Amino acid sequence: xxxxxxxxxxxxxxxxxxxxxxxxxxxxxxxxxxxxxxxxxxxxxxxxxxxxxxxxxxxxxxxxxxxxxxxxxxxxxxxxxxxxxxxxxxxxxxxxxxxxxxxxxxxxxxxxxxxxxx
Amino acid sequence: xxxxxxxxxxxxxxxxxxxxxxxxxxxxxxxxxxxxxxxxxxxxxxxxxxxxxxxxxxxxxxxxxxxxxxxxxxxxxxxxxxxxxxxxxxxxxx
Numbered sequence: 001x002x003x004x005x006x007x008x009x010x011x012x013x014x015x016x017x018x019x020x021x022x023x024x025x026x027x028x029x030x031x032x033x034x035x036x037x038x039x040x041x042x043x044x045x046x047x048x049x050x051x052x053x054x055x056x057x058x059x060x061x062x063x064x065x066x067x068x069x070x071x072x073x074x075x076x077x078x079x080x081x082x083x084x085x086x087x088x089x090x091x092x093x094x095x096x097x098x099x100x101x102x103x104x105x106x107x108x109x110x111x112x113x114x115x116x117x118x
Numbered sequence: 119x120x121x122x123x124x125x126x127x128x129x130x131x132x133x134x135x136x137x138x139x140x141x142x143x144x145x146x147x148x149x150x151x152x153x154x155x156x157x158x159x160x161x162x163x164x165x166x167x168x169x170x171x172x173x174x175x176x177x178x179x180x181x182x183x184x185x186x187x188x189x190x191x192x193x194x195x196x197x198x199x200x201x202x203x204x205x206x207x208x209x210x211x212x
Contacts, residue, residue: 009124013132016131016132016139019135020135020139022162023139023140023162027142032152032154036158039161039162042166048169051168054169054175060121061121061125062121064176065179070176073172073187076188080188081165081169081191084192084194085161085195087198088161088197088202089161091203092157095201095202095206101153101205
């Protein structure tokens with residue numbers, strides 16, 4: 001069963017790296033719509049992947065008491081994060097666009113050009 | 119080398135990376151120019167604390183930490199939806 005343990009450990013390491021790079025992108029990117037991309041890296045890669053990793057690792061770890069409960073609950077949490085985070089980010093982006101919160105200067109705006117020429 | 123000592127050796131490298139990421143998210147949450155940035159940073163922070171609590175449940179060998187993680191993930195989604203509803207229609211509603 002230690003194969004499951006090593007797969008889970010690999011997923012946890014990948015999740016930690018994705019989390020760190022997503023946090024750096026969220027700090028350094030210029031405006032809100034670009035920061036959504038870094039937030040997706042930080043949530044899906046940094047939260048959902050290590051949750052599935054913890055599920056596999058707890059299944060393979062024989063030193064752990066109540067390991068089936070930990071594995072099942074972290075798998076359920078991973079599925080919840082995988083479903084809820086894109087819906088929440090999409091709702092937030094839609095609300096920021098509708099409320100005109102974000103100042104942004106697009107380099108190319110084909111839709112605006114077409115509307116001006118009409 | 120047993121699996122338990124391998125796990126604790128792994129955690130020596132993983133936990134500082136997570137803590138550094140939490141600090142950077144918190145900097146964006148305090149700095150954020152618009153309210154959407156603050157909500158996005160708090161959202162990332164809550165989902166990542168949920169994942170970190172699942173890791174800590176294996177670290178401390180306790181089942182009860184994972185039940186908090188489920189509640190935290192659902193709370194992050196609820197925060198997104200309520201703030202978006204408030205920004206669009208200027209009311210929270212039902």
